[in-house]
Every structure is written in structure tokens, then in C-alpha cells.
Amino acid sequence: MRSFPLILLAGNGAALATSNHISSIAPLPELKLPYGTWQATAYDEDTDTYIFKNIRFAAPPVGQLRFAKPAPPLLIEGVQTGKIGNDCISTTGWAFGAGSLGNLVNSVIPGAEDCLFLDVFVPKRAFLEGAAAKLPGNKQQVYDGLAIVKQSNGSLIYVSGNYRLGALGFLGGKTAEENNMTNLGLWDQRAALEWTNKYISLVGGDPENVSCWGESAGAGSVMLHLTAFGGKQDPLFKRAVIASPFLEPRTDRNGILEANFRTFEAGAGCAGKGVACLRTASLRNLENGSNAVFKASPDRAFAFGPIPDGQWMRQLPALEFQSGNHWKNLESLIVSHVSNEADIFIPTSVTSNAKWQEYLTQWYPDQYSRMGGQHGVDVLATYIGTKTGLSAAQNADKAFPAFAKAYQSYLLSQAKTGDPNMYRLKSGPSPTIPLEKVSFLQPDEEVTVL
Ligand SMILES: *[C@@H]1O[C@H](CO)[C@@H](O)[C@H](O)[C@H]1NC(C)=O
Ligand SMILES: *[C@@H]1O[C@H](CO)[C@@H](O)[C@H](O)[C@H]1NC(C)=O
Ligand SMILES: *[C@@H]1O[C@H](CO)[C@@H](O)[C@H](O)[C@H]1NC(C)=O
Numbered sequence: 001m002r003s004f005p006l007i008l009l010a011g012n013g014a015a016l017a018t019s020n021h022i023s024s025i026a027p028l029p030e031l032k033l034p035y036g037t038w039q040a041t042a043y044d045e046d047t048d049t050y051i052f053k054n055i056r057f058a059a060p061p062v063g064q065l066r067f068a069k070p071a072p073p074l075l076i077e078g079v080q081t082g083k084i085g086n087d088c089i090s091t092t093g094w095a096f097g098a099g100s101l102g103n104l105v106n107s108v109i110p111g112a113e114d115c116l117f118l119d120v121f122v123p124k125r126a127f128l129e130g131a132a133a134k135l136p137g138n139k140q141q142v143y144d145g146l147a148i149v150k151q152s153n154g155s156l157i158y159v160s161g162n163y164r165l166g167a168l169g170f171l172g173g174k175t176a177e178e179n180n181m182t183n184l185g186l187w188d189q190r191a192a193l194e195w196t197n198k199y200i201s202l203v204g205g206d207p208e209n210v211s212c213w214g215e216s217a218g219a220g221s222v223m224l225h226l227t228a229f230g231g232k233q234d235p236l237f238k239r240a241v242i243a244s245p246f247l248e249p250r251t252d253r254n255g256i257l258e259a260n261f262r263t264f265e266a267g268a269g270c271a272g273k274g275v276a277c278l279r280t281a282s283l284r285n286l287e288n289g290s291n292a293v294f295k296a297s298p299d300r301a302f303a304f305g306p307i308p309d310g311q312w313m314r315q316l317p318a319l320e321f322q323s324g325n326h327w328k329n330l331e332s333l334i335v336s337h338v339s340n341e342a343d344i345f346i347p348t349s350v351t352s353n354a355k356w357q358e359y360l361t362q363w364y365p366d367q368y369s370r371m372g373g374q375h376g377v378d379v380l381a382t383y384i385g386t387k388t389g390l391s392a393a394q395n396a397d398k399a400f401p402a403f404a405k406a407y408q409s410y411l412l413s414q415a416k417t418g419d420p421n422m423y424r425l426k427s428g429p430s431p432t433i434p435l436e437k438v439s440f441l442q443p444d445e446e447v448t449v450l
């Protein structure tokens with residue numbers, strides 16, 4: 001009987017197996033997968049749940065598989081007990097604000113490169129009747145599934161897995177794109193979902209009834225599974241929770257992202273030597289490269305994360321959703337926010353409006369603006385010089401006419417040629433900046449980002 005939903009919590013990935021594959025004769029049952037056998041690591045009496053820890057769902061992403069998409073797991077001899085496993089290496093380069101969540105994240109345990117493991121919490125009754133579940137992020141610290149399984153009265157199987165983070169999971173830019181090594185963390189999550197899809201029935205789970213839960217970067221990931229390849233890739237889940245979605249707005253593939261790649265490469269001792277060198281570099285060197293990218297990024301930036309690559313992620317998900325480019329066969333979706341999302345991410349040095357503007361400029365360096373622009377001020381700039389009286393409002397601001405003339409130059413250039421950059425004012429008291437287009441896309445997919 002397979003009447004129980006499978007839950008996937010975004011962040012990490014994992015999966016399960018059933019009756020004829022799990023022997024429940026021994027005190028701790030074994031899960032037989034085609035590439036290895038895992039014995040449950042523990043049985044939790046309180047919740048009547050078997051816990052399978054550290055099942056490999058992909059080959060170790062090391063050596064020539066470093067910076068490569070997750071490969072199928074290798075054959076492992078003998079019975080695994082789940083005692084061997086690591087979280088993925090993560091670093092923020094800065095400390096979160098105080099508070100229970102901040103303290104937890106700040107105390108993150110060190111990880112290792114060989115980290116593509118997942119945990120599966122199987123209610124004992126699922127062996128007989130069927131059930132399943134899963135989660136994203138680094139699975140060890142927060143994503144213990146026991147309480148969830150208990151609360152479900154043993155009607156859900158819970159799966160949580162790791163995915164590569166930081167530079168190991170999320171290098172971007174033109175060079176990374178050419179080497180097919182962008183958004184690897186998303187591909188890891190996908191591998192965990194595929195694992196679940198393939199094996200969850202072995203423990204009584206229903207692969208047609210998977211839910212995916214994510215918070216913060218996990219929630220951003222859920223959005224990216226729903227908009228993958230313009231919404232054309234089946235995310236392999238039916239229901240989802242997107243809680244406080246987070247995504248850094250890094251879109252400048254030829255500029256900032258490529259520069260970050262070069263900074264990373266140089267810091268890792270591989271300047272101009274490319275991916276072959278990075279695959280053999282020591283982790284210490286990679287860490288040095290990662291630190292260099294953090295140093296070049298705005299304070300409180302995570303520096304590495306999902307980024308547009310023209311493939312999996314063509315565009316920021318908000319724009320894909322707006323354009324209808326998302327997976328349509330979702331049965332149910334919960335989206336939520338908390339009342340104070342920003343607090344733990346804002347540097348304590350930001351204490352005034354001026355500092356806030358300065359900070360925003362770091363985040364959006366391609367922004368063409370005069371600080372403090374109010375709603376409608378662009379209309380004044382567009383029609384400056386007319387006798388309508390509009391410009392009177394700006395008489396007090398002596399620099400405004402020059403800004404307005406420069407601003408007009410984009411609009412006139414676009415009206416004349418279709419290209420806002422051709423006749424934009426490049427010099428004078430208020431020079432303009434080139435307006436960026438998303439590059440590397442197919443012509444019919446070309447979209448302006450800003
Ligand atoms: C679990 O069982 C309790 C007590 O019977 C019930 O109130 C609750 O709705 C059940 N929860 C689920 C998710 O089945
Ligand atoms: C990248 O992937 C594409 C399509 O899968 C393939 O044609 C190309 O050879 C790959 N490039 C590299 C450097 O692996
Ligand atoms: C999914 O589970 C529900 C019960 O929660 C069940 O009614 C439904 O038939 C299942 N879907 C599939 C495709 O098995």
C-alpha cells in the first residue's frame with residue numbers, strides 16, 4: 001500500500017527503501033541499493049523510526065569530479081553503517097548577527113569535499129505500508145527529521161541530503177559556463193531528488209507523492225527547481241514550501257561573475273590556468289581563492305550561490321515566474337516570510353541613510369541613479385526643459401539638468417536605434433553607464449536584467 005506522501009525538505013537530499021529490500025528481522029534493518037547496502041544507523045523508540053545515516057547518493061565529487069556535475073554513486077562493498085559521512089564545506093567569511101539562528105549558523109561544523117550523503121528517516125510502519133520525505137542544506141545540524149516523522153504519526157518518510165556549497169558548488173561566469181560547472185549545488189539537489197524518485201519505493205515511499213521544503217537558500221533552491229530550464233524540467237516533487245526565499249541578485253555573467261572566477265582562480269594559485277589546475281589544487285589553495293572572492297564582495301554577501309548560467313538558471317526566478325516560465329504541474333505551494341527578514345544580514349556599520357545608499361550601490365553596481373530618487377522623478381528628467389512647469393520642481397537642484405540630459409540620452413538612443421547605449425552620453429558632468437543585457441542566451445530568450 002502506497003498511500004503516504006513523500007516529503008522533501010529543500011537544502012539537502014536523501015531517500016529510502018522497502019519491504020523485500022529492507023530486512024526487519026535484525027534489530028537494525030538493511031537497505032539494499034544496487035550500488036551498496038546500508039544498515040540503519042539507529043532505531044528511535046520514541047518515534048518508532050529507523051534512521052539511515054550517510055547514504056551516498058552520488059560519487060564523491062573529488063579529483064576529476066571536483067567542479068563536475070554529480071556522477072552516479074560508485075559500487076561500495078560490504079554493509080555500511082552510516083557512521084562515515086561529512087557535511088559539505090561552507091563558509092560565509094563573516095559572522096551572522098546574534099540570535100539563536102545566527103549563533104547556530106556561526107557555529108557551523110567543518111565539512112569535507114566528499115559530502116554527497118543523505119539521511120533517511122523511515123517510520124517502522126512505512127516498511128509495511130509505504131511513506132517518504134527529504135530536505136536541503138547541510139543535513140547534520142538542523143535538519144533532523146525525527147520530530148517531523150513523529151508529528152506525522154509515522155505517515156511520512158523524511159529524506160535530507162547535502163549539496164556542494166561556496167566555490168565548490170557555485171562558481172559562475174563565462175569560463176565556468178564554458179566548462180559546464182555552474183550551479184553544481186543545484187545539480188546535487190537534483191541528484192538527491194532523483195535518488196528519492198528511484199529508490200523511495202524500496203522503503204514504502206511513493207515517488208509520485210514527494211514534497212520539497214526549503215528555507216532561505218533552500219527556499220531559493222525550490223524556486224530554482226520550479227523554474228529550471230525555463231520551467232521545462234520536472235522538479236520531481238508535487239508539493240513545496242518556500243519559506244523566506246533567499247537569492248543574491250548576481251546577474252552580471254560577463255562582468256562580476258567572471259571577475260569572481262578569475263579572483264578565485266588567482267587566489268587558488270591557478271591564475272590563467274583554468275579548471276584543470278583547480279581540480280588538482282589543494283583545498284587550502286581553494287580556500288585562499290574563496291577568501292579572495294569574499295574580500296572583493298560587499299560585506300555580508302555570500303559571494304557564491306545560484307547564478308544565471310543560460311541553462312538551468314536563465315534568469316532570476318521572479319522574472320521567470322512573471323513570464324510564466326515555471327513548472328505548471330505543482331499541486332500545492334506554500335510561500336511564507338517572517339516579519340524581520342533583513343536584520344541578521346545588514347552590517348552594523350550601516351547606521352544612516354547615506355551609508356545605506358552606499359551599501360546598496362555595492363550590491364547593485366550597475367545601478368544608474370541619483371541617490372534618493374523619488375517616485376516620478378524620472379518623468380521630470382524625461383521632460384526637462386519643457387515649459388510645463390515640471391522642471392520648476394527641480395530648480396533648487398543645480399546638478400539635475402545635467403543628469404536629466406544624460407538620462408534622456410538612453411531613451412532617445414533606444415527610440416532611434418533600439419539600442420539604449422549607442423547614443424547615450426558618455427562624458428560631461430553626468431556620464432551614463434552602459435545598460436547591461438543578459439548575454440549567452442538564445443536570441444528568443446534574450447532579456448534585459450536591470
Ligand atoms: C496524528 O494523530 C493525531 C492523534 O490521533 C491527530 O490529531 C493528528 O491529526 C495526526 N496527524 C497527522 C499528520 O496525521
Ligand atoms: C558542456 O556540455 C555540452 C552539452 O552537454 C557539451 O557539448 C560540451 O562538450 C561540454 N563542455 C565541456 C567543456 O565539458
Ligand atoms: C498520493 O497520496 C495521496 C494520499 O495522501 C493519494 O490519495 C494519492 O493517490 C497519491 N498519489 C499517487 C499518484 O499515488
Ligand SMILES: *[C@@H]1O[C@H](CO)[C@@H](O)[C@H](O)[C@H]1NC(C)=O
Pocket residue numbers: 266267268269285288289291292
Ligand atoms: C592567496 O590569495 C591572495 C589574493 O587574495 C594572493 O595574493 C596570494 O598569493 C594567495 N596565496 C597563495 C598561497 O596562493
